[in-house]
Amino acid sequence: MTSALSVSAPAAPEGRRPRTAPGGRRPRTAPAWVWALPPVAVLGLVFLYPLALVVRESLAPGAYADVLGSASFRDALVTTVWIAVAATAGCLVLGFALALVIAFVPFPGAKAVAKFIDVFLSFPSFLITLALLFLYGTVGMANGIWTDVTGAATGPFRFLTTPWGVLLAEITYFTPFVMRPLLAAFSQMETAQLEVASSLGARPLRIVRQVILPEALPALAAGGSLVLVLCLNEFGIVLFTGAKGVTTLPTLVYGKAILESDYAAACVVAVVNVVLSTGLYALYRGVSRRAGA
């Protein structure tokens, strides 16, 4: 640090400033933004400048018309959006139900389950697809049980290489992202409200609908929009499914750039994907700021 900064002398009335201004140390010679410059410059060099190059590359003549007009792009866009929306809905329902039981119908080991959810978040997403291959793959547990029981040659479960397999994997992997903010919100809830409602004769379902759900809405909105963004950007799950029939925008970017070496097209798809997900992410930040999360 420089000696120029050492002349901070908090005057007496400064102590009465509201706490939101951290430190209350306005009077100093080197302005605060000077200290913000180096990290922002580094970020600009390694992230913003590359991103700008992607945008520039996507502006190659005819690239947008070619890509936006192609059936493979439109298919990928539709698949990406519907899988993401369906997975988000599934995560919200499942996460709400599971968090409800953990928080309000606690059982021995509920704390351990909540811990397990945290650990689950630190594993890579493709593990889930790998596991589903053993559970529902052509030679897997579910089909194995079916052939053992019925004596048939093959089992009925072959949805893994379709969008439904991706959907199941995404719901499994992203539900904890909804549960975490929900459990945090539930832990701050006044249990007296529930007791009052219950002693006034409200049935559990009515308490959930009229007391818990309104309280949980901000956390649900925040968790849901985060999951929506993450699902739009998910790559590992789709790649591991190994389904040539399921192409999402991220796998299309990979395919165009690495497999076909068509960088202009890859950049166009990338720009579309970035616009889609940053727009939603801005929405998420707005929602979660309002929710105080």
Next chain:
Amino acid sequence: MLVHSRTGRWTAWALFAVLFVPLFALPLLVVLAASFSTNWSGAFPSGPTTAHYAAAVRGESLQALTTSLVTAVTASLIALTAGTWAALASAALGKRGRRIVDALFMLPVAVPSVVVGLAVLVAFSQPPVLLNGTRWIVVLAHTVLVTAFAHQSVSAAIRRLDPMYEQAAAGLGARPSYVLLRVKLPLLLPSLNAAAGLCFALSMGELSATMMLYPPDWTPLPVLVFTATDRGSLFTGSALAVVLMAATLLALLAVSRVRTKASYR
């Protein structure tokens, strides 16, 4: 307690178990079980073996593990430094400046990792900086991706920090550098540890940007898991995945031990 009747409670628990066990517990268990077997054609795996693990700690696989560890540690350390610096600097800014810096540093979360990979590939395959084909491009992409998370958790911790401590130190005549090094950073240490664990775990499991960038001599473990499963060696792939999970968990455990020590300071 929401449900008072005994049967109601058991119904809720049964529902929970029916949803939770097949969706969350079973996937991890089957990967573990598969990593010890040679065959899975019935309801359960068969042919118990440890050969996959013997192969997983040798040659190419061992190299992939060290590659992943080196990448994750390097990326986490750089990301932690940059993220903490940015968070501290933005906390000192006005409301507007803070929002701009925070938004800039959060952007890599919203941008798909594949696109981060593509952007880094496009930018550093041409002059002035040529990194394509070197290990540094992988480390760079990982750093960009995890810096956002480091910045997010450190700035959340700074917001929770009681400004009284630094005000008291400054009021007693401590210089800003002294306040930063002896008051603020020690108070932030538990959150810095948690952020380090998060960055490490994310970088260990990173696949999307890595698939766009990795040179043949710097293959991280997730890529190896993918190539193994892609060519049909599901059981080898699961053993590698278990090694990956174990390494991540061990690191997280070590970090959380450091954290408890720091929080009792």
